[in-house]
Amino acid sequence: MHSTVNESLYVLQDIPGKGKGLVATRNIPKGTRIISEQALFTILDYENLSLDERKRLVCQQFDALSRDEKDTFMSLDNTCPFNDSEEQCFGIFITSRLHLGDGLRFSEESASAGIFPETCRINHDCESNAYNVWNENIERHTVHAIRDIRSGEEITMNYVSNVLKRKVRQTRLQESFGFTCSCRICSLPEAQSQQRDRMVETAIGLDKRAQAMRWESPLEALSCCRTSLMCHNSDERREDADFVTAYGNTAQLFILHGDLARARFFAGKAAAVSRTIFGNDNETTVHFTTLALDPSRHSDYGVSMKWKTAVDEQPQGLGPVDLENWLWEKQFPVGLAGFAILPFNFNIRTGGSPKKRHWCFLGQILDIEHPFEHLVFSIRDMYGEERPLHFCTEEGGREFTTSPYQKGYTVAVIDAVQYPYKFKKPGSQCPIRLEDPRMIKVFPLSLAKMLAMGDQFRRFAIRQHNNLRKCHGCGTNAAADAMKRCGICFSVWYCNKECQIAGWTTKKHKSDCKFLNDPDLRALFLFRWDEAQVCDGFPLRVADDFC
Ligand SMILES: [Zn+2]
Ligand SMILES: [Zn+2]
Ligand SMILES: [Zn+2]
Known part of the structure; x- marks a missing residue:
């Protein structure tokens, strides 16, 4: 007997639209080993062999099987047309083979393949409830429940990687296995x-x-x-x-x-x-x-x-929120803080020192509402995620007049936190809750433009270690002391007048200069977010030691 199969867990059964498949006969908890089976036969390095060689080896291996094993093999699916028994044999192998990769299939797939008669009867689902993998230690193919499976539910595994986009997934399934997947996530609107x-x-x-x-x-x-x-x-x-x-x-x-x-x-x-x-x-x-x-x-x-x-x-005994904060305690530099990396709530270990780590959330205003007593922005971060920002300040956002806001502008929120309590809709992500109006500033440009300007700024405004600077006009590195800087924004440097003209027109500094003229924008790019600093909001103070 080739297999150690827990047969009481499932039966082979007709599945509408899919031929046969395995169906759970009782509830199978997550983590249960559903199948652990040896190969009927394997072919080492199969994918790297020539077609003739593959056919020859498959037929040779088939001939060496016992009568029962041959029957088992012949009962497996074959999606390839065939004219003789050798072609049939090969067709079955192509259709039903599983790889002997030792774990994370989306990294490196093994070229060796084998026939595992129980496992290969499991149908595909892009959001499968079971995971199949070759286990080198015990030289068996295993199938585990990766979520709780209910009695009567079909057991499924994923024939391709689960980190593929729908189109790629479906093409791959069509080309390699000859079917169009209609699982839940393939059928999403x-x-x-x-x-x-x-x-x-x-x-x-x-x-x-x-x-x-x-x-x-x-x-x-x-x-x-x-x-x-x-x-x-x-x-x-x-x-x-x-x-x-x-x-x-x-x-x-x-x-x-x-x-x-x-x-x-x-x-x-x-x-x-x-x-x-x-x-x-x-x-x-x-x-x-x-x-x-x-x-x-x-x-x-x-x-x-x-x-x-x-x-x-x-630390022992941390609750979920404190654990999150401990795990991600190291804060993040500007230009990186999307919603997902923001800590929860307040109290990120200030340690009683006036100096602490700060971070800055950046997002673009999509919409402006007043659904409560206070102002709410709908915001999109740099990863395309959308969430609300609530102005839970004393004046509910009405004091917020220093920087005019409108759709398409970018907000910077220092020490922004995800707020898991009030205003969180069930099943949705936590909003940001702003309590101190000094911590926010709106910049009159899009998020994409702001991020691009940050990159530019870091290339051209900051003196390099070797005391050189890059000229924004011609791009050469020259001695920092010999260069002249833009008198409006103080952020770009030039070898001479010609380079300045080139920078203003052909390198389009004209359109950036008026934004960089705002010291808060420059400070945002200069602030050492990865070090402990004193920071009580806007106007943002930084040591201006880049000049
Ligand atoms: Zn699918
Ligand atoms: Zn130059
Ligand atoms: Zn300038």
Whole structure:
């Protein structure tokens, strides 16, 4: 017998529109190993072989099977046309093969493949309730429930990665498996589907950015990790392999900068999800479990001690809000604070010192309302997420006359927090609640323009370490002392008059200069958000040591 199958958990049954499939015969709790089976046969490095070689090996392996095994094999699905028994055999293999990748299928897929007669009867769903994976440690293919499955519900697995946009997913399923998926998320109305696709795209972009910035800008990498975790983990009842990677990457970032306490927390999260979807005996689970016990054993540990903590430094008994605040205590530089990375509520450990870390939320005004006694802006952040901003100030926003506001303008809110209590609609994300009117300022430009100007500003306004400056006109680096700066905005520097003219016209400084003339905008780009500073709102004071 090839399989250790818990047969009481499911039956093979006709599924309308899908042929046959496996249906749960009783409630299956999340984390249950539904199937653990050996291969009928495997072909090593299958995907890298020539077509002739593949056919030859499949037929050879088939011939070596016992009579019963041959019957089992022949009873499997075949979506390929065939003229003789060899072609039929090969067609079955192509249709039903599973890969022997050892875990996170969206990273690297193994080229080896095999036939697992029970597992391959499970139908596809893009939002599957089970996860299948090859377990190298026990040399079996396993299937685990990744959410609670009700008795009578079909057991499904995902034939492709779950971090794909709808179009890509459907093309891949059509090309590789010959069907059009009509699962719940494939059937979403266009607007909702696009929203989901954007979320997927954001998560992938953030994961890449986190990797790229882990050295150069650890705080930015950290904010990417945090936002990514929220994108990946949008459905709390269900686990999936991409959470393991997202938690694992976060743990690794903390290890890289010496923060063992938080590394342990996130390695533990990765291990817990891994246990649920891969099982205790899976190599990935073993890896993260070991890492959670002693993150300092990771080869990245010891390189940077920027965020050093002891492994047991996590305060005990924190509630969910305090835990969130502790985990993400390190604050984030301007231009990065979207909604998702904002801390909850107040009291981010000020420690009684007048100096503390500050952060700044940026978002564009989409709408202006007065649904309550106070002013409410509907805001979109740089990741495209929309949430309300409530003016819970003494005057309810009426004192807010210094900077005129209108749709399309950008708000900067210092030390903005997510407010999980009042005004939060059920099932929606927390709004921002503003209490101190000094903490907000509206800038008369779009968010995209503001972010682009921030990039420009950092390139041209700030003196480089070697005491050089980049000329905004011709782009060459020259000795800082020899350069002249724009007398209106003080933010760009030039070799000479010609360069200044070139900067004003061809490099379009003309359109930026009037905005940069506002010292608060310059200060926003100059403020050292990653260091403890004194800050009591706008006007924002910074040490003007860039000139
Ligand atoms: Zn689907
Ligand atoms: Zn120049
Ligand atoms: Zn200027």
